[in-house]
Amino acid sequence: MTNSNNTIPPVQTALSRQIQQDFSRQKVKRLIQLLRITQIALLLVSIITIGTERYGDAITMLATGIFLFSVDWAIYKKHPVVAATIFLVSLTLMLSYLIWVGSGIRDSALLGYCSVLVFAAMLGNKRLLVVLLALMILVLGASAYVNEYGIYFNIIEPINLATGAIAIVILIVIGSAVWMLAHDYRSTLDELARENERVKTAKTHIEHMAMHDPLTGLPNRIMAQRNFDEIYQDVRAHKQLLGIIFIDLDNLKPINDSLGHQAGDQILKEVALRLLSYTKQVDRVCRYGGDEFIVFLPHIQSAEEVSQASLEILQLVSENYLYRNIEIFCTCSIGIALAPQDGDDLDTLIKKADIAMYHSKDSGRNSFRFFNPAISRNMLDHISLISGMRKALIDNQFSLHYQPKIDLQTNDICGFEALLRWHHPEQGFISPATFIPLAESSGLIIQLGEWVICEACKHAKAWYDTGLLEFAIAVNISSIQFKRGNIDTIVLGALSASGLPPQHLELELTESLLIEDSDRLVTTLSNLRAEGVHLSIDDFGTGYSNLGYLKKFEVEALKIDQSFVRKMDDQTGDAAIVRAIIQMSASLGLKTIAEGVEDASTAALLRSLGCNQAQGYYWARPMPADEVAGFIDFWRKDQG
Secondary structure (H helix, E strand, O other): OOOHHHOOOHHHHHHHHHHHHHHHHHHHHHHHHHHHHHHHHHHHHHHHHHHOOOHHHHHHHHHHHHHOHHHHHHHHOOOHHHHHHHHHHHHHHHHHHHHHHOOHHHOOOHHHHHHHHHHHHHHOOHHHHHHHHHHHHHHHHHHHHHHHOOOOOOOOOOOOHHHHHHHHHHHHHHHHHHHHHHHHHHHHHHHHHHHHHHHHHHHHHHHHHHHEOOOOOOEOHHHHHHHHHHHHHHHHHOOOEEEEEEEEEOOHHHHHHHHOHHHHHHHHHHHHHHHHHHHOOHHHEEEEEOOEEEEEEEEEOOHHHHHHHHHHHHHHHHOOEEEOOEEEOOOEEEEEEEEOOOOOOHHHHHHHHHHHHHHHHHOOOOOEEEOOHHHHHHHHHHHHHHHHHHHHHHHOOEEEEEEEEEEOOOOOEEEEEEEEEEEEOOOEEEOHHHHHHHHHHHOOHHHHHHHHHHHHHHHHHHHHHOOOOOOEEEEEOOHHHHHHOOHHHHHHHHHHHHOOOHHHEEEEEEHHHHHHOOHHHHHHHHHHHHHOOEEEEEEEOOOOOOHHHHHHOOOOEEEEOHHHHOOOOOOOOHHHHHHHHHHHHHHHOOEEEEOOOOOHHHHHHHHHOOOOEEOOOOOOOOEEHHHHHHHHHHHHHHHO
16 A cells, blocks of 8 residues: 555646656757757868868768767657767767877867767766766877877877867857856756745745635634734733633524625625724734634723723624625624633633623623633533534434324324434433423534434334334424425435335424415425325414414414413413314314323313313323334224
């Protein structure tokens, strides 16, 4: 297996490849330029040599110049290394021959060696340069040796105008090559300098991005920590207080949902500008994440100063925003922690300010609250439960219990209601009255609700396959699930996945949901009714009861809340309320289901009032799914 740490990033590989290609193209360009200069020089020197009647040397140089056209062939075949080798070796051999048959180490051809070495530095590689240099040394050494020991004598040609002209041509060639080499060197240095600037700019940009929020340009969490350390050190030196103001926008999500994320982004940027205009210093404010901001308020003497600042920030943030000629109203909730009394590190202070902020939201929003330990314990419990619910979903700690509904006229089982239960591995049974509101406030009710629907359909299908299910299984639906907008998809998907016929599923809806009376809700419920799913209203009478929606949404039953049923025997008027609900339902053709029946007298009274169905401890407590089949068999045998 390849070590990922040794893997070259694709971008870096592509960049290296591009650099190599550019370098190769530049070498080929220089090779062609030097080739043409050399061929012209050979032609000129050949003409000068012919003038001095040195025909052999002229023929050698002309032949070499012609042979060098093979370099063009190698370049055409895309073999630059072969082309450079042919070019340099041919020149070296030609010069070596001219030196040997000419004036030896005093021959003007010796200057050509210098040009070849410069060419080799520009075009070749280290190995070729060393080979050529060794060949040159060998030729010069051999020439000196044979002259020293009389083996061979080089004739020293007299210096004349032709000799000077040849030297000038060679110097021009060398000068041209050196100029090209220097130009390439300067270009490389300039490019390196530019690349260095680009790297510095990129590094600065990356560091800025790493420390700042890309949307608002404000410092992010990392930069906030650095700013806090510097500010708090100064505050402690002056023995003053530092206020941590934690700001959370109240209604950004509905704005995103209705107008799109561009509108939300525009508001976030505008909030950042407003906070900067208030603090006057960028290191005093940061975007902590999402719709959360932090403002540092240093050098304060009392909590009253922080209160005044929070009021001003509330006013500043709540001023209307304009997006595409639409006025948008957005408020915020603020939590405050003070250093050093609430802590002396940023994580602790933000955690406490965050807790205070949630208390502000619970108190009605668009307000501020200071952290205090009592709030902390309550909020930490809530946070712990929410975290526990997330883990419980993963670890299958939730289960469904089922409570039977009894037909008050026939005493038969006419349905079961699915009830969610949570048995925590450490805290034991946790009441739904405790965790359901937290699930709704945190948004976890969406996942929980979907799990309940799917699980109830699975259980119901198992009972249906064994012939036990002659009724519908009721599932309570949170209004938040409906507002998500895909409850019909979830319900029909669960029915399809389980294979349960839709007529064996009943959805219990809250009154508050139906009062909203939105077109989307009408469409959703119509889709479900068209498939055969039953609809009923849960806890009827506890909300703003309205007879209009009963007909509009085609519900089939009303569940009378247990708070009325349990006090029917008392002199509280609850019996009259129950009687009115039953009579009204009968006139509308709706069934009534009474909750919380705990004794025979209450069951008898409900039966006499004409109530259709009831459920409660009088008949059975909610039972695990694996006990339902046995309960149904026992009940039917007992009644039979």
